[in-house]
Amino acid sequence: MTKPDVTGLGRKDSWEGVKAVVGGFGASGAAAVDNLLHLGADVVALAENAKPDILERAELLEVLGARIEIHTGATDTLPDDADVLIVSPGFRPGSPLVAQAEERGVPVWGEPELAWRLRDPDNPAPWLCVTGTNGKTTTVQMLESMLRAAGLRAVAAGNVGLPLTEVVMDPEPYDVVAVELSSFQLHYTHSVAAESAAVLNVAEDHVDWHGSMDAYAADKGRIYERVRRACVYNVADPVTEALVREADVEEGARAIGFTLGTPSVGMLGLVDDVLADRAFIDDRQHSAAELGTLADLASTAPHFIANALAAAALARAHGISAAAVRDGLRSFVPGGHRIALVGERDGIAWVDDSKATNPHAAQSSLGAYDSVVWVAGGLAKGARFDDLVQAVRQRLRAAVLIGQDRQLIADALARHAPDVPVIEVTSGETGPVDGADLMARVVAAARASAQAGDTVLLAPGCASMDQFTDYAARGDAFAAAVRAAIED
Template structure:
């Protein structure tokens, strides 16, 4: 971990956007937020979007009333006179629009970079979180802890309110709206935010994901690692994931910034960990060689699954880096309620627990989810996004009672089960309508015994059968409630 002597990063003034001709790529949530904000700041804004639907035309008409030009159906051509391109996070770096911008010598940034440049001298510091899995849960835990400490905060970025809107609201309030921000950042957002310099940041874990966007695992990891650049107080990493520590070692941080690890085992100095069911801090104490501060009990984490305890430790480390007292960590974790479809207990039916982790849309998240329960009847399948399931199945095989598979790429999981867990009974449901979940849950019920857990942790995306993972989880919960009421 390199260091440099740098004072607080000086944000560029908001009026630096005034008068510029700015092209915004995409009519999504972040694109709309950026377009409206930049127009209010006096920029000449043109939004480009490849779609041309009635809904987009309606949005374009609304933006026109606010002085924003919208060009639908052509997202490849750079509007003449563009001084700056602001992209929505999901646009790939290889997009023709960005090639045209590069050829014209025009910079491309994202909405997070816009927000960072808009910060005034009294702006709230950022505590930033990224990782392949667990970002949202950790950020929400962090927000709960900060509030328990009496701090004014908001969870922003890849979660909740667009970050540009929050920053502008704060600046209008004279910098007094928030004491600190809990900021969730995706790899996409980090790619387009070169100036970001957080107070402290955490990379929770790294596993192959979005490689079609980044081009390689190395590029994906490098974008995640951008979150550590310029950190002032702490770079928080996962001792169980060496790649996160490697990113810390390669970061260029401010003088005095510390590397702080978290572990599910007993912590060494400069780490947070778990001792006899207690979350403890040996990083932010007066004598970390000989002292440890009790923060909370594992039972204060909801739910207390191992990977969720790891999330809690990461959130606690960021909060402690900001000076939050130990009692606030405990109180915040007790107050925290996980978002829907994240290892959410739905019901117990005939002695079997039914758990909804529809948010586990990749193998890394599913591996962590499966590790929290034993024995398990596993419900999996959907769109594999190019994933391989061999490693996941091999690690989970000893705890599997059975598996129920659905979705377009279920055969890939079935084949992995045949190779690595041939003794595990498998039921395939070939229906593709949304009502298929009732059949899936009934099949899982037939495989489960009292004391088992039926776990929806698909390891796949949902869009082959459902609008999103929320709808998939809702369908599972509804089918379980039907069982519980004596139906199906």
């Protein structure tokens, strides 16, 4: 029997007889299963995480006709009759499912690749795509705010918000989609062609997944492939500009830089306290359009301003007015655990940036404050901290370290900032961690080290899963401990 060729299949084709295997059964995996069933495919989902919400999804989709296998070892073997494999970001290159698919010539797609193929050919909402080591979610949500301020039906989706297959299959079409893509997702994209795309920054992260820094950067750069209008890059990060130069884009696509300095022609940047556009106006040789001021932003931290400029570049490339950009910035409220002021007492500010899960993000956060008691540590994911410590050592009053890889940070501090006091707060990593107790002791240590004018900043530079469910749980525990301490 001839195997179906899935290469050209889309939303209006028959998927009957196609054996689709979905690896992973989180939100995006479940959305892929649901929509593949709707198209008539024969679907099996393989997962090893048997959390209650996952089992509940599985029960519903089995009623609709899917075969769901959730148990230890479920993802070790690709079914013999697989025609296509759709994988979640958790599946590394070389993992058993991926390796078997590649050996047998079975196409391997991520959920964004599937979603791109399932767009309505009669009304294909353009994608404005964002990636980067840090700032993706904030930038995409800012972009969504600008698009909605212009009166468009828009949504932030992908690595944040709704799964992309849900977005493209919505019976009420969107006008435009603000898409966050991780390097994991980009690794498994092949035909996605964004209207415009941005790489915010590229710094060491997820090397354990990609195998090397070069491979990580190359996967980030895939976002620029086939771009039609604008490739937005960070003037301060030469890697992002190099990725633009290497990309195979549609004729007429422009390279648009964003900078915290005065913008040159073809860039967005700052002129005093004004966000200025010298890329999307007629007389860009001699003038600039005002897109807003720093007073319109929820934060004036440098990385937050850079995110706003990148979002504005994508919005302007889509034809959004300067007024709508300004209105979108004014109405935007950052998500939780992103440079969030928890409280102040005795001249000491307490800030939760638990979302800073790698050294680059932590450095950006630390750079926003002059004198810091730094709360850091967790799972380093193969990252190093020497460059970070060298860059911020003059700002550090003290460091309070937690987590499995805290010694990596302690060693970097000893090498490059030996005068900075280091307090390690352990939690008995061999057993369950009481997050409330841990953070109560962290806050007590930080409070003893801080002086009036200091900021106690949770910017861990590490992932959280060694001690907490996720970065949000870590931030919540920190915020609760801070409030208990400063309100007593």
